[in-house]
Amino acid sequence: MALATVHSRAQTGLHAPPVAVEVDLAGGLPALAIVGLPETEVKESKDRVRAAISNSGYQFPTRRITVNLAPADLPKEGGRFDLAIALGILAASGQIPSDSLNGHEFLGELSLSGALRGVRGALPATLAAARVQRRLVLPADNGSEAALAGDDAARTATHLADVATTLAGGETLWARPVAEPGDGEHQAVPDLADVRGQAQAKRALEIAAAGGHSLLMIGPPGAGKTMLASRLVGLLPPLEHEQALEVAAIASISGGGFDPALWGRRPFRAPHHTASGVALVGGGSTPRPGEITLAHRGVLFLDELPEFDRRVLEVLREPLESGHIVISRAARQSEFPAAFQLVAAMNPCPCGYQGDASGRCHCTPERIERYRARISGPLLDRIDMHLNVAPVTKKVLTAEAPEVECSAVVQTRVHGARQRAQVRSGAPNAALTPRQVDAHCAPSAEAARLIDQAIDRLGLSARGYHRILRVARTIADLAGHEQIQAPDIAEAIGYRQLDRD
Numbered sequence: 001m002a003l004a005t006v007h008s009r010a011q012t013g014l015h016a017p018p019v020a021v022e023v024d025l026a027g028g029l030p031a032l033a034i035v036g037l038p039e040t041e042v043k044e045s046k047d048r049v050r051a052a053i054s055n056s057g058y059q060f061p062t063r064r065i066t067v068n069l070a071p072a073d074l075p076k077e078g079g080r081f082d083l084a085i086a087l088g089i090l091a092a093s094g095q096i097p098s099d100s101l102n103g104h105e106f107l108g109e110l111s112l113s114g115a116l117r118g119v120r121g122a123l124p125a126t127l128a129a130a131r132v133q134r135r136l137v138l139p140a141d142n143g144s145e146a147a148l149a150g151d152d153a154a155r156t157a158t159h160l161a162d163v164a165t166t167l168a169g170g171e172t173l174w175a176r177p178v179a180e181p182g183d184g185e186h187q188a189v190p191d192l193a194d195v196r197g198q199a200q201a202k203r204a205l206e207i208a209a210a211g212g213h214s215l216l217m218i219g220p221p222g223a224g225k226t227m228l229a230s231r232l233v234g235l236l237p238p239l240e241h242e243q244a245l246e247v248a249a250i251a252s253i254s255g256g257g258f259d260p261a262l263w264g265r266r267p268f269r270a271p272h273h274t275a276s277g278v279a280l281v282g283g284g285s286t287p288r289p290g291e292i293t294l295a296h297r298g299v300l301f302l303d304e305l306p307e308f309d310r311r312v313l314e315v316l317r318e319p320l321e322s323g324h325i326v327i328s329r330a331a332r333q334s335e336f337p338a339a340f341q342l343v344a345a346m347n348p349c350p351c352g353y354q355g356d357a358s359g360r361c362h363c364t365p366e367r368i369e370r371y372r373a374r375i376s377g378p379l380l381d382r383i384d385m386h387l388n389v390a391p392v393t394k395k396v397l398t399a400e401a402p403e404v405e406c407s408a409v410v411q412t413r414v415h416g417a418r419q420r421a422q423v424r425s426g427a428p429n430a431a432l433t434p435r436q437v438d439a440h441c442a443p444s445a446e447a448a449r450l451i452d453q454a455i456d457r458l459g460l461s462a463r464g465y466h467r468i469l470r471v472a473r474t475i476a477d478l479a480g481h482e483q484i485q486a487p488d489i490a491e492a493i494g495y496r497q498l499d500r501d
Contacts, residue, residue, distance in 0.1 A: 004091035004098050007105040007134065008084040009125040010076055013287060013334035014249055016125040018105075018132075020070045021081060023088030028064035034085075036069030039077040048079065048110050049086045056114035056161040061093045075332065077286060079109030080119040083137075086110060086160055087167070100167040105129045108139045114160040118142045123252040126154045127245070137163060143177035144260040145252050148245060151176060179260060189234040189265070193406040194227070197396040201228050204387045204495060206410050209235035210417035211474030212428035214320065214342040214382070216305070218497060219389030221352045225345035228389070229301045232343055233268045234407035237415045239297060246337065247297050254289055267298035269340075273307040281315045287327040287334035292319050295340035305346040306374040313379055316342070320382045323431070341430075342383065346375075356391075372498075384430060384467045386497035417477040429474045434466060441469040443484040450489045458496065468492045 002025040009016040032046045053060045067085055069076050084106040091098045107125055109117040118141030126149040129136040136154045138146060146154035155174035157163045162173035192202060201217065201224070208215045209232060217225045239247065244264045251258040251267075271280060271291045282290030292300060302308065319325045323339035348354040349368045353361040363371075380386070421429050425436050432440065443451060455465060472484045472492035481488065 002092040002094065004088045004101070006084040006088040006091070006101055008081055008107055009105060009121075009128060009136075010074055011078070011080070011121040011124070011253060012074070012332070013289075013336055014124055014253065016121060016128040017074060018128070019074070019076065019081070019084075021084040021088050022068040022070060023085070023092045024066045024068075025061055025089075025092045026064045026066070030062045030064065032065045032067070034067045034069070036067075036072045037075050038069060039075060041078050042069070042076045042081060045079060045082045045085060045110075048082055048112060049089065051112040052082070052110040052114040052160050053086055053089065055112065056159065056164065058090060058095050058161075058164065059093070061089065063093075065089060065092075075286070078119060079117070080107050080121075082110040083108035083116065083160065083163065087163065090164055096164050096168045100169070103134055105134045105136045106138075106163070107136060107142075108157075110160060116140065116158055116160065116163075118257075120255075120257070121253045122146055123148060123245070123249045123258065127249070129153070137174065140175070143175070144179055145248060145258040147177035147179040148248055148263070179263070189407065190227075190230045191234060191407045192231045192410060193404050195224060195231065195404075197392040198224055198228065198389065201387060201389050202410075204385060205232055205235060206414060207471065207474050207478065207495075208232065208341070208343070208385060209410075210414045210429075210478055211384075211421070211470065212341055212430035213384035213471055213474065214344075214430070215385045215387065216344045216346065216380070216383045216498075217387050217389045218346055218348055220347060220354075220356060220391055223389045223391045225389055226301075226303055229270075229299070229303075229343045229345060230268065231407060232299050232341070233266050235411050235414050236266050236298075236341075237411070237418050239264055239266060243297050250289060250293055250296055250337070254294060267295050268301065269295040269298070270301040270303065273302070273304045275308070275312065277309075277312045277315050280312055281319065281325050281327070281338075282334075282336055283327055285329065287329060287332070287336075289336050290325075292316070292325060292338040292340055293336040296337045297339060298341070300340040300342050302342070302344040305344040306371055310374055310376065314376060317379055317382060344383070347371075348388075380498055381461055381463050381467075384471055385495040387495055388497050413478060417474060420477045421474070429470045429477070432470055432473075437466050437469050441473045441484060443469070443472070443489055444486065446486040447472070447484050447489040450486050451493075454489075454493050458493075460496075464496065468496065471495060 004023050006021040008019045010019045050060050090096045116139035118139045122142035123145040126136045126146045130153040140156040140158045143156040154177050156177050166173050269291050280291050319338040325338045326335045349363040350371045472488040475488040476484045
């Protein structure tokens with residue numbers, strides 16, 4: 001009887017739990033059985049492994065082979081265990097030494113020829129293996145993301161024969177993974193200098209970026225709402241290394257995969273208004289990340305907000321407050337990060353031209369009320385800033401382009417304000433707890449009187465009151481004020497358009 005154990009990694013949400021691939025060769029009729037809660041793709045690996053071993057110049061044992069994927073209660077999916085199963089069979093049959101497997105983990109799907117194919121979630125697996133001081137061997141297709149974990153954390157190969165030859169003590173056919181350089185054109189971020197006019201909207205974007213505040217823009221078609229929203233990413237501070245790794249790990253487990261050209265760049269996601277609740281927050285029988293997780297540390301832009309299904313929008317309420325989403329299924333539960341910055345846009349009425357000087361709008365008050373009622377009050381209450389975006393006049397559009405601030409200049413001010421907030425409370429102003437609001441957002445006497453009047457006139461909820469204070473704290477940080485002043489409160493109240501309406 002021969003036994004070999006190979007270490008690998010499963011994929012559960014953003015985590016890569018360890019899996020021990022145990023291979024036993026026994027007497028009896030030739031057969032290959034895989035146990036340990038394998039999904040259909042894992043069960044099918046027996047045929048891929050058999051062909052890959054034979055086509056790589058090795059002998060497939062004509063014995064009774066049992067493959068156990070431990071722990072047995074952890075679901076296993078995908079072709080990620082093919083390489084580990086093949087190496088376990090070769091080690092158990094004595095074709096490669098078992099001791100050579102020590103200190104390594106193996107991940108990769110096999111083609112029938114023995115070539116290695118990339119898998120999802122290579123970066124989380126590489127980071128997890130490095131934490132237990134093992135080196136992960138994986139396909140060359142995953143080399144660019146594995147390189148982000150460090151020079152010595154992983155090795156790549158292109159074929160099963162290369163891996164086996166190296167383990168057998170022959171020529172070293174593994175390679176150090178190399179991060180692919182980003183394409184400068186691909187990395188280009190839309191610049192705020194491209195926007196004509198819209199001084200108030202640009203100011204609102206700067207405040208939203210400085211405090212991490214959510215923003216709703218209301219304006220007619222063609223006013224520039226989408227153009228403004230796409231510029232917010234360029235105003236946000238650069239990602240720290242750990243944050244960039246987190247964003248890359250989320251991309252690694254997603255269907256689209258990790259793009260090396262986007263390393264260190266904050267994500268910008270803009271799902272269509274026909275998106276389902278599962279597409280937005282994630283889900284499925286095997287929970288996968290949705291748009292709010294793919295927008296983690298970046299911007300989620302919802303254009304034509306009232307056109308989204310109301311039940312879909314309601315699922316945003318909890319992650320907007322908590323910064324994460326928990327997806328529960330009968331068999332398992334997965335938690336995904338969702339600290340995104342929400343930017344939404346909508347028209348003022350169904351036709352979009354309410355208040356237009358040309359008189360094109362014929363929407364009745366009842367139609368306008370029904371249109372706006374598609375967005376619930378609790379969701380609107382969770383959006384920090386509401387802003388009217390007026391259309392740009394012909395004079396501004398046709399005039400010679402003026403000298404305006406570019407995104408880099410505004411980003412410098414945003415970064416300074418964020419640093420002040422970080423030193424003071426350890427978090428962006430939008431994430432302040434009620435206790436931190438009381439401690440760090442105390443207004444001056446004149447500012448306190450102004451906000452008291454706003455509460456009486458606008459009928460603000462406790463959440464709306466705290467959101468005004470948080471926005472005012474950001475405005476004060478941008479102005480360099482230690483204490484919130486009356487002009488800061490007045491400007492913050494100005495960004496509660498729907499409360500004023």
